[in-house]
Amino acid sequence: MIDFSEELKKYKPLLGMEDVEKSIHSEESTDIMDLLQYIKRQISTEKE
């Protein structure tokens, strides 16, 4: 049977229109490429 409290956890508050700007500014906006670049830089630093 459905567990209400567990099921409720799946629902998160949605982004309101007035919070869009704030959300964009706070977003780290990191993608895989950024991560790989970061890892690569770390490896080369260790080698040196």
Add this chain to the structure above:
Amino acid sequence: MNCPNCANPINRGKACEVCGLDSVLFLKTCKISNELYNKGLEQARMKDLSGAIESLSESINFNKNNCTSRNLLGLIYFETGQIGDALKQWVISASILKTDTNLAKKYIDIVQSNTVIAEKYSDAVKMYNRALGYLNQKSEDMAIIQLKKAVEINPKFINATNLLALCYIMNNERESLKPLLKKVLEIDVNNKIALGYYSALSLSRPQNSVAGSKKAVDTVQPKTYKRSSMIEKKSYNNNFHVAEIISFVIGCVCTFALIYLLKIPDISTKEHKISELESRIVSTEQKHIEEVAKKDELIESLELEKAQMKEINESLNERVEVQERIQKIDSVNKLVAQGNYEDSANILYNIEVENLPEEAIIEMDALKAKVYPQAGKRLFDSAVKQYNAKNYDDARNLLEKSSKYVDEKVNTIDNIIYYQGLIAEAVDDKELAVKYYRLIVEEYKKSIRYNNSNSRLKNLERQLNS
């Protein structure tokens, strides 16, 4: 070859000497991102919106600058009622690619030019968030009200619809539940939450909800992806005026609906106030009735007390009066001792016997027996004296007094009547005199005054007849 990141030429190897970017790796991630976009696009076309959101989000994770993925993701968010998330994706996309060819700009313009609808969708999101709060506070009824409003404002709002369905499941309202889940699966055929509810409640799934089924694909594939009507009309329909008029009409309808929705709580508050006031009136009336009953009871007890007091007062007065009469008897005793029989008789004559103690009555009787004959005789003698002195009025008064104390042994009533006849005759009231004499002749035949009365009567009758 130029660096795809900073556009500087890469002379040696794969890495850019200026920014250090691995061009091969970069191109590979871009390729994966594009592939995920294509997958997302295909899923969106097949109405698998939740799947499309996953693919497009992954695509952005591989390449944050993939504006097409962001645009499509925003479009899907908008379609499912998540206007904030949609705008976020479009704003980021517009900031990355600032050319006019970027659809994000167009989408943002459309939303900004249709503020009424945008506000409406935003309100629906707020209601959904509020409902989540209510549910966490265990106020399911309030949550249901908010969610119903949210779904009413935006029928394609999937999250709100799913949450409302969950509330209905908890309230065991199966009849309301099935159409909700059906609606969700019509918009998003592979919605995991809705499908989960279906399987958990052993409901028969709607045909078009089966993920990956050929039937679903066949029914969906021929159709182009159905974008939000607002965007579709603005983007692909050149008839702007018609679209704007329709938008205006929809806006008006929504405004009225919103006013109506806002009025309902007001009405319910007023109704609540009315019922509160009514119950207050009822309780006040009840209190009033109780107070009146208490007062009545108090009045009744006071009246009873008053009656008791009156009774006590009367009894006291009676006792006082009896005491006064006893005192009068005592005063009579003193007068008798002084030989004043006339005053003694007068006092005794006026004392009432009622309620007197037995001893007092006996004493009174004894005094009367002693005083009345003496008083009667003295008064009669005085009356005769006054008659002889021709003071007829005084004589008449004394005779009247004497008649009160008649004693057969000492002073008989026929003597008094006879003298009253003589006085009447003396004042020339012959008719009255006749009455007195006749009374003696008829009633007192053995009286010593009989013969005189008889002769006087005959004499007067003769005079009167002549």
